[in-house]
Amino acid sequence: MKTFSILFAALATITLAFTGPVETVTVDTDASVITWKGYKVLGSHTGTIKVNTGNLQMEDGQLVGGSFTIDMNTINCTDLQGEYKGKLEGHLKSADFFGVEKYPTATFKITNVVSRGTPGAYKISGNLTIKETTKAIRFNANIGEENGKQIATGDIQIDRSDFDIRYGSGSFFDNLGDNTIYDEFDLSVRLVLN
Template sequence: MKNRFLKGGIAIVMVLTTLAFTNTKKEVDVDASTIKWKGEKVTGSHYGNIQLESGHIMMEDDKIVGGEFVMDMSSIEVTDLSGENKAKLEGHLKSDDFFGVENHPTAKLVITSAASKGNGVYGIVGDLTIKNETHPITFDLKMNGNKATTEVTIDRSKYNVRYGSGSFFDNLGDKTIYDNFELEVDLKF
């Protein structure tokens, strides 16, 4: 009888422990989520959108512990231009001068760690892969229910995206394109 109670007690403790530390995978609604980009050059800036192909955040006890996001680089869209200029810039961004989407159709972010900073803000550390180049990246992510937002600055030169970069080419003058570009991310789950 004692043995049966002991085994039953151990089983209950194991079940409760498993439930207390369960991971939840929150899938991103890619149709409702947005990624806006902005790139700057000496004479101005351009901006547009990139579509999210897939993504999820891993939660443990309602806290972020990981995640993975895949961006469809062939979806790069310019929204500040129209007509021939829009088509020309979109084609150039998709070419090997920039993101080479024919050979590198996706970019990926893998969250390697997350630390709560309070009030739904997390310090995120991840690995970002663009054009088969992977580098660590850090940023803050704000979680609010079934929504997450962040702004990320990326140094394109680290990912072999060097066209018009003053860091690699001399005498570009007003044709210089700054290395950093910004992403404004609005995720819905």
């Protein structure tokens, strides 16, 4: 039994010797952006939202963890102008949708990272919290270099009904017709790393 304990300790020491320290890399929040796209029967709308804080954990050049916070007050519509732009942004910020006065931030925390077999390509699992509801999500992400900066990107589809955002949803209301707003919306995340 003593021999087994010594062998186990030796293996643990060797494993640790080949594992580098985990480095926390912060996100440049001024340069990072999340682009959203929401869909309805008669078309779609697009816009942006800003990252409030964020970091990624890297070990030996590989992604191993991280998290970021989204500033829900920065919801911006980019496909409308003037009065209609203001109305849509105000409605998205209202209690009908994201209720930003009560819930000013949303968060995402990575729980698992798996390499997809090529450098910088990962399958990410994590917990997304919107309006105090937390759901597990999965998506593919990439980390690469652009103009001397490391950039992390990922495309995510979210079902808003999972977060109790039901306004105009055909899943909860009948006879909406052309006023139906689809439950799924897309997020395209672009994080510039410091």
